[in-house]
Amino acid sequence: QKEVEQNSGPLSVPEGAIASLNCTYSDRGSQSFFWYRQYSGKSPELIMFIYSNGDKEDGRFTAQLNKASQYVSLLIRDSQPSDSATYLCAVPPGSQGNLIFGKGTKLSVKP
Amino acid sequence: SQTIHQWPATLVQPVGSPLSLECTVEGTSNPNLYWYRQAAGRGLQLLFYSVGIGQISSEVPQNLSASRPQDRQFILSSKKLLLSDSGFYLCAWSGGEKLFFGSGTQLSVL
Numbered sequence: 001q002k003e004v005e006q007n008s009g010p011l012s013v014p015e016g017a018i019a020s021l022n023c024t025y026s027d028r029g030s031q032s033f034f035w036y037r038q039y040s041g042k043s044p045e046l047i048m049f050i051y052s053n054g055d056k057e058d059g060r061f062t063a064q065l066n067k068a069s070q071y072v073s074l075l076i077r078d079s080q081p082s083d084s085a086t087y088l089c090a091v092p093p094g095s096q097g098n099l100i101f102g103k104g105t106k107l108s109v110k111p
Numbered sequence: 112s113q114t115i116h117q118w119p120a121t122l123v124q125p126v127g128s129p130l131s132l133e134c135t136v137e138g139t140s141n142p143n144l145y146w147y148r149q150a151a152g153r154g155l156q157l158l159f160y161s162v163g164i165g166q167i168s169s170e171v172p173q174n175l176s177a178s179r180p181q182d183r184q185f186i187l188s189s190k191k192l193l194l195s196d197s198g199f200y201l202c203a204w205s206g207g208e209k210l211f212f213g214s215g216t217q218l219s220v221l
Contacts, residue, residue, distance in 0.1 A: 034208075043213060043215040045212075049208075088154075090210075098160055098203075098210065099210050101155040102154065103153065103154035104154065
């Protein structure tokens with residue numbers, strides 16, 4: 001059974017700082033990784049995905065993979081109060097197309 | 112483009128009452144469809160998934176059931192709700208490995 005672990009937080013950062021969110025995964029063979037953002041009371045929204053062949057940058061967001069230590073990070077540069085949300089990490093189990101999710105890290109960006 | 116509709120947004124039901132939540136997907140054919148539940152303070156739990164009409168797989172034994180009467184319609188049901196059924200229910204469809212969620216239903220069983 002694949003597992004995904006995240007620190008539940010809350011992670012509090014000042015506005016304009018870099019927020020660093022981490023996620024560890026159990027299956028060394030995992031090839032793809034997904035980050036979702038979930039605002040309170042709303043459904044998760046896919047914001048980033050990377051494959052095992054490298055890191056990815058999209059605007060203020062950067063996803064980095066450390067295969068040796070089996071963790072994936074999401075960096076948010078120039079954090080804004082609107083980034084305050086719970087961030088969920090997910091990996092595919094290899095069948096049926098569904099994802100296994102971590103419990104999420106709650107991020108709070110203080111003005 | 113693909114869209115997913117889920118309703119109702121909120122629901123308050125007494126213990127022992129029936130449940131029916133509906134989800135429809137537009138803009139794609141033969142999608143894989145999923146029902147997830149998110150209980151307060153807990154992660155996303157996969158309840159059911161379907162790869163086609165009438166094909167339902169259950170991940171967790173419980174008093175809930177799912178049906179897929181049409182290609183792009185997925186229904187979550189219960190004959191008698193329990194207090195423990197309270198939570199945020201999310202329908203999702205997959206495009207390759209990516210999952211896309213509906214807006215969710217907040218269910219409170221009292």
